[in-house]
């Protein structure tokens with residue numbers, strides 16, 4: 001598509017005008033929703049050429065065809081949103097999915113084959129943990145975990161001694177729900193040997209590219225649950241992967257065959273959300289910082305997990321090196337164990353008891369028995385998912401209202 005937008009505009013400007021030419025849609029300022037399953041071809045020959053490209057029948061890898069043919073392959077709303085998102089990530093290309101889990105599973109099934117190994121940091125979101133522990137092994141793909149706090153040198157030492165060496169290292173950073181940062185910034189330096197290196201895939205859902213840019217730090221691919229701050233309004237489910245065109249192209253080819261593509265209406269909603277993405281995440285962070293400072297000082301709270309406020313020196317250094325902001329997700333441990341945590345959750349009046357994060361409404365939950373409950377308790381203990389842990393996603397309510405709400409709930413402990 002062509003419009004008069006200069007090439008070098010910033011992601012925020014591109015999110016409003018990029019990837020869309022009003023002249024091709026009756027001058028509509030906003031892109032229409034292309035609510036269509038299929039597209040009319042100009043000629044039978046042209047359509048045959050597109051299928052050759054989609055299936056790789058022309059001797060090249062399967063790829064997105066030159067023309068639109070069918071909405072499981074691609075649709076204009078996806079093209080617009082993917083182009084706009086790629087600009088935020090500083091990536092060549094992006095691919096939208098029907099959910100974050102669809103993005104994660106399709107990406108890993110594109111990169112791995114039976115007999116391969118993937119190393120992954122823990123903790124990770126419960127669904128990802130289930131995929132690593134139960135689904136990939138059923139396809140004869142070995143999965144080996146390590147704590148997210150491990151240094152890049154120690155990850156390398158594990159990797160180099162494995163036979164076969166893991167093809168992919170998967171990092172969720174910051175980790176959900178302990179908000180600890182992986183040593184992504186150290187990976188390029190640690191993996192410099194002649195043995196080559198694995199592909200590094202990062203789930204960057206928690207901070208997003210406004211506060212951390214995994215690709216600039218050396219990751220090969222970055223993915224997100226777009227259900228969270230990208231959609232941002234708790235009204236859709238989607239996922240997105242970004243990275244170099246050659247890898248994203250392979251993932252799109254798998255997406256065409258497996259079918260977990262995002263629908264046009266959801267892609268349109270995400271494009272709408274990208275218009276104020278940066279403003280929203282910065283505003284939520286501003287409120288979250290006030291809430292975090294309140295929790296840190298409260299007698300009933302004995303530990304706060306929030307990027308940039310971690311007591312360990314290592315985590316502090318990683319934050320300084322890799323992040324430009326704290327984001328709006330935090331977890332905290334209350335005195336009195338699970339019973340006290342439940343009492344707080346049940347007493348909240350403004351903050352809603354719901355799983356998910358990154359939306360305009362503040363949400364809280366109990367990772368041990370809710371989002372991460374499939375992980376065996378002994379493993380949860382090791383990961384820091386303790387019975388007294390509450391996860392809180394701060395939205396756009398007035399920060400003082402949120403603090404008052406937490407204060408009255410914590411009074412009950």
Ligand SMILES: Cc1ncc(COP(=O)(O)O)c(C=O)c1O
Nearest residue numbers: 099100101125176205225227238
């Ligand atoms: C860090 C992270 N990654 C991935 C997912 C999965 O995303 P979705 O629910 O959109 O499939 C979640 C969901 O909570 C998450 O928190």
